[in-house]
Amino acid sequence: xxxxxxxxxxxxxxxxxxxxxxxxxxxxxxxxxxxxxxxxxxxxxxxxxxxxxxxxxxxxxxxxxxxxxxxxxxxxxxxxxxxxxxxxxxxxxxxxxxxxxxxxxxxxxxxxxxxxxxxxxxxxxxxxxxxxxxxxxxxxxxxxxxxxxxxxxxxxxxxxxxxxxxxxxxxxxxxxxxxxxxxxxxxxxxxxxxxxxxxxxxxxxxxxxxxxxxxxxxxxxxxxxxxxxxxxxxxxxxxxxxxxxxxxxxxxxxxxxxxxxxxxxxxxxxxxxxxxxxxxxxxxxxxxxxxxx
Amino acid sequence: xxxxxxxxxxxxxxxxxxxxxxxxxxxxxxxxxxxxxxxxxxxxxxxxxxxxxxxxxxxxxxxxxxxxxxxxxxxxxxxxxxxxxxxxxxxxxxxxxxxxxxxxxxxxxxxxxxxxxxxxxxxxxxxxxxxxxxxxxxxxxxxxxxxxxxxxxxxxxxxxxxxxxxxxxxxxxxxxxxxxxxxxxxxxxxxxxxxxxxxxxxxxxxxxxxxxxxxxxxxx
Numbered sequence: 001x002x003x004x005x006x007x008x009x010x011x012x013x014x015x016x017x018x019x020x021x022x023x024x025x026x027x028x029x030x031x032x033x034x035x036x037x038x039x040x041x042x043x044x045x046x047x048x049x050x051x052x053x054x055x056x057x058x059x060x061x062x063x064x065x066x067x068x069x070x071x072x073x074x075x076x077x078x079x080x081x082x083x084x085x086x087x088x089x090x091x092x093x094x095x096x097x098x099x100x101x102x103x104x105x106x107x108x109x110x111x112x113x114x115x116x117x118x119x120x121x122x123x124x125x126x127x128x129x130x131x132x133x134x135x136x137x138x139x140x141x142x143x144x145x146x147x148x149x150x151x152x153x154x155x156x157x158x159x160x161x162x163x164x165x166x167x168x169x170x171x172x173x174x175x176x177x178x179x180x181x182x183x184x185x186x187x188x189x190x191x192x193x194x195x196x197x198x199x200x201x202x203x204x205x206x207x208x209x210x211x212x213x214x215x216x217x218x219x220x221x222x223x224x225x226x227x228x229x230x231x232x233x234x235x236x237x238x239x240x241x242x243x244x245x246x247x248x249x250x251x252x253x254x255x256x257x258x259x260x261x262x263x264x265x266x267x268x269x270x271x272x273x274x275x276x277x278x279x280x281x282x283x284x285x286x287x288x289x290x291x292x293x
Numbered sequence: 294x295x296x297x298x299x300x301x302x303x304x305x306x307x308x309x310x311x312x313x314x315x316x317x318x319x320x321x322x323x324x325x326x327x328x329x330x331x332x333x334x335x336x337x338x339x340x341x342x343x344x345x346x347x348x349x350x351x352x353x354x355x356x357x358x359x360x361x362x363x364x365x366x367x368x369x370x371x372x373x374x375x376x377x378x379x380x381x382x383x384x385x386x387x388x389x390x391x392x393x394x395x396x397x398x399x400x401x402x403x404x405x406x407x408x409x410x411x412x413x414x415x416x417x418x419x420x421x422x423x424x425x426x427x428x429x430x431x432x433x434x435x436x437x438x439x440x441x442x443x444x445x446x447x448x449x450x451x452x453x454x455x456x457x458x459x460x461x462x463x464x465x466x467x468x469x470x471x472x473x474x475x476x477x478x479x480x481x482x483x484x485x486x487x488x489x490x491x492x493x494x495x496x497x498x499x500x501x502x503x504x505x506x507x508x509x510x511x512x513x
Contacts, residue, residue, distance in 0.1 A: 050304050113305075149300075
């Protein structure tokens, strides 16, 4: 089987073979790693368990991160959601709470799955698990969806970037939302072409997003941004499943992300040298935490 | 080509793959190079490590690695209590280590037998590390292979004897590097191999007269 270089490759092979994208990703991984299907499947199943666990812990955790900047917000929203008071309702409010929960766990030195990175680790589990609950998906469905999202992520990482230092937040959180969007479409029974459109739609909406963390910590604005970007995956999935198409094909969107990342000043690529990090409050927080003027 | 677990994975303790997960692996590598339970460690943190180690838990992560933990161990958050229980004395010092990677740490560790090592390494992104110096010898070690490290007298034939022992046990050498401080004094040899280095192989290497220290290090 040929190695897939683009989302178009994945779609083409899936359509030709009449199979799901997750199957192509699994087959390629078996070939690359020379490991059995069972070994790969079990490893991904473990990732799913850690994801579920991080959502649960994030929704119940006490206390804050070491810096004291984040913690407890997922619980606040979840309480209001369970009281039936949120404007967005379910599953959107649930997705937001889940996304924030996982990233709060990350900031508090809990166990997470980097997907694709630690800073963006709430988006894929948040979107996928909440969508899975809405779709009454089995663990097998969710594990397949994680393979689909990995395949999408591999293409993005190969043709653009998944590193904030290289491409800003669009490369981390934007990629995570795009991975989740495509995976949810497939989990909901969408066609490979619809997966591609969902990836494009989600990624387009986060192009240009900069990485400007206060004091260089994976906390502000990262934690809440995970909450904002996770539902974007569901919106993109709904649009694609409804037959809405991205005017710009997905692989061109990925290339645009690379170009935008290259044009982004270094101050806005994970260096805490600009943006929110350099606001008066951002600088005051940095001075308080690290004694820097 | 990247694998699926480079994208969905690794499973790790947050918050940062470079400042936390990579730091655990740096600490683990120091422990492996020391070759025994550490009793005391002074950790010099450079650059971004020096500036943000408290917020990222880099200090806890290195301590966890020194105690042999993996990057996904939930005890990392409370590792200082565990270090105290185990009698590991720790000191963290912000330092300027010169023109090195911004995420660099130098660890001076003393083991239970009194053996001392000084190891310098950098966390280069995504949890990956490179060890750049062992006891003043310049090295380049990423921990991706089985590795044999020797410190031996700098004289002819040692490299040949060691590689002969490996070939006799069907261990294939992937990469090899020898460095020394002064001619005729001591040299450090690093051999990265495709197969694991058994205790038997290690014992044979240790039996070479000129070899003072020999360590077999599994991939991280």
